[in-house]
Amino acid sequence: MPAVMDFPVTQQPSIPAGAVAAVVAELNNVTKRYRSGVTALDGLSLSLRKGEIVALLGPNGAGKSTAVKLMLGLSTPTAGTVRIFGQDPRDTAARMRTGAMLQVGRAPEMLRVREHVAMFRGYYPKPMPYADIVAAAGLGDIQHRFFGELSGGQKQRTLFAMALAGDPDLIFLDEPTVGMDIESRRALWATIRSLAERGKTVLLTTHYLEEADALAHRIIVVDGGRVICQGTPAEVKAIGTEAVSGSATEAAKPLPALNTGTKIIHCVTTLNATHLEAMPGVQHVIINTAQARVTTSQPEATLRAMLALDAELHSIEVASPALEDAFLALTAHRD
Amino acid sequence: MSAVALPLASTSSALAAPTRTLSATLRILFTEMRYEVVRALRTRAYSLAAIGFPVMFYALFGLLLNRGESTGGVLVSKYLLGGYSVFGALGAAVFGFGVGVALDINAGWLELKRASPMPPLAYLLSKVAMAGAFSVLIVCLLTVLGVAVGHVHITLLEFAKIVGIAAFGAIPFSCLGMAMAFLVPPTSAAGIANLIYLPMSFLSGLWVPLGALPHVVQQIAHFLPSYHLAQMMYSALGASNKGTLLTHLGAIAAFTVAMLALTLVGYRRKEQNA
Structure with a gap:
């Protein structure tokens, strides 16, 4: 029993040593203004490197989902550029190397889990073997069930399987563990880590701060459409502690x-x-x-x-x- | 790499941008269609209503309430076979395509599909195929019912023609459903689908012969693909009909283009707010 309890530092994977890894995705000075006049992103820049797990953190309305949508080519920036593998994110070539798990309210309910996975595997030139997907997403006991019969956590696992289906090099996970029990969540974390070890890049948005802390190599804190700070979880915590002290001025010198x-x-x-x-x-x-x-x-x-x-x-x-x-x-x- | 080297590029295909062959695209399209039809058949709320309504109405008005009368030179039971086949095709598309796509948009499912490398047309064509498959199924059921109970005499050629017309009807009706899906608020799509489905059937003379309706109302029918498809049905069944095949096809094409344009407007609007 260690005298000093700490977050599981040993679990925090470190970015592979050596030369700086290649940039696989990039938002460059991106502004996104909706027609309603709302500015969702305000000159935001970020880049994702090969083999990295990056967590995008921010309160509701910070611009996390907008950033993900732009990188998936579902939305176009008002100003600035978005590049995925050096290409326009709307290019089929870029999409063939990308997988996404978005917050989906309802997938077609009368298709079985394995049918959903089969459909997504079919979109990609070199999909992940079906058995590997089942193992990675923990679908063993639910693969023959209808999507409509699944619990919230099981639906999340199925959507995760669809994101993995094409064995993509870049994976976007929007709030991936919502509704999952602790066990499934930890299993998913392990899968995400092993993906990064295989050189895959993962961007996740989450409001489980523990998740970002345990999983990410790098955390990007976003608010008001801008990057507030970024760094390793330890660095972000240190910066944040300063901010905690600074904001507690009513109590202290x-x-x-x-x-x-x-x-x-x-x-x-x-x-x-x-x-x-x-x-x-x-x-x-x-x-x-x-x-x-x-x-x-x-x-x-x-x-x-x-x-x-x-x-x-x-x-x-x-x-x-x-x-x-x-x-x-x-x-x-x-x- | 110069253009001259291109024939050799297949050996270094890993470097080239991955593009999809035609056969791969067709395979995706076929899979998408198959699963869409299977999904729709399993979704009882949809399949029972889409098939049940035309069958029930035809059984009631075409068979039970008719005592061997004739209209347009054929038995009423044969005449109404045409009208209710169009009615079935309209319902299958407006609910299957229209409401289905509206729900997919609302749930964020369409967005996930768009983010994938699926060819966007595969999604739309699979829904058209599903509507077409249901239309054909409905025509077959109505015909079996008409022949078995309604003393309908129908040649194989007539049957082939009405099946073809019903399947063809899935195209303009699906475009109508698609325009609806992209223009109306998704949560009210089912209600609006009913507001399209029932008045449109009535105004096209699918239930009551148009001659029984006021003159002004009869004029509206000319703008509706359901009217033109019904006239094509009557012609195929050897009953009296108005217009020529060319005018019918022209009107249906115009309607289809108008719906595609409306869809584009709705899609752009959604895209700007995405």
């Missing part, structure tokens, strides 16, 4: 910038805020009744000091600043 080693210690202690703030590395303290929440850049030193001063200190939990906190802080500045 200005705080130093946090680094990626920053942890949050929860515990029950008799120590008061003045004591805690004087300890090494401590940046921020919140005490509610007996429960203390201490933000520190040197968690080991802080803990030693706390245990030395309070023999009865208990219920210790040490966590990384949650991506959720970072995300909320980053996107909270808008009206």
Whole structure:
């Protein structure tokens, strides 16, 4: 049992070392304005590289889905360029290398799962073998069922199978694990990781921040049609923690910038805020009744000091600043 | 790589942009059609209504309520076989194609299909094929019913002709359904389909002979493909009819083009809001 609980860092796949991988998809300074006058994307640029898992995060209306639609050639930009494999996303050649899982309310209900998969396999020149799709999407027990008979999670798995059907090099997953139970979700994550290991590029939008954290090599936070920040999950969390501190000005004095080693210690202690703030590395303290929440850049030193001063200190939990906190802080500045 | 080298390019096809051969495209089209027909047959809410209504109406008005009278030079049961065949084709297309596509748009299913490398025509043609298959099925059922119960005498050639006309009718009717799917709010598509299906059948004289309707109403019929298809049916069945094959085909073609234009307007509007 590790003394310091953390997000499963070992599970976070790292981008293959070596030369920078080729760009497979690119939005270049893209603006999308609807006829209604709403600006969905406002000069947004992003690029996806071979073998990468990228998570697009943002609140509703941030422009995530619009960005995905543009990359799928379902919509055209008002300004800027979209390139998929160096081609127009509407080219059949580009589409033959792309798979998509979109938020679909209803697929034809009176077709069986295997029939849906067979239909999508037929669209591609070199589809994934059917048995591989069944294994990858976990369709074993539902392949002969009608789509209309499936539960929400099973429908998601079927739609995921359709996205994989063509063995595409670039896969878009729009909120892929909505309605899935934990087990299916983890199985899907494993499949996505193995796809990336095979050199496939995956872009997912999600509102499960845990999902982005556990899965993505890179997170792009989008809000108001712009990229707010991007980086590895750890980097985004660090930036977000600064934003958390910065936005909590009503409670505290200005705080130093946090680094990626920053942890949050929860515990029950008799120590008061003045004591805690004087300890090494401590940046921020919140005490509610007996429960203390201490933000520190040197968690080991802080803990030693706390245990030395309070023999009865208990219920210790040490966590990384949650991506959720970072995300909320980053996107909270808008009206 | 120069144009001269192109004949050798097949060895390096991995480098070339993947394009689809005609046979691959036809295979996709065939698969799409097959699954669309299977899906529609399995969807009882659709298949029972699309087949049940014309069969029920024909059984009621063509067979039960008629006591061997003649109209247009043939038995009423034979005359109405033409009208209800057109009625069946119209229902199959307006509900199968129109409401079906509207639901696919609403659910985001059409978008997923468009994002795939499926040739867009495969989607549309599979729906036309489905409407055509249902039209043919309905004509066959009505004919069997008419011959078995209604004393209808029909030659093989007459039968082949009315089957062909019903299948052909799937084209203008599907275009009507498609225009509807792209223009009306998807959630109200089923209601609007009824508002098209029933008045259009009435105004084309599929239920009550046109001569019994006011003159003004009779004029509207000339703009409706269902009227022209019905006249083609009467001609094929050896009953009295108006107009010539050429005027009928011309009117149907004009209607079809108008519906395609309306579809394009609706599609553009949706695309701009996409």
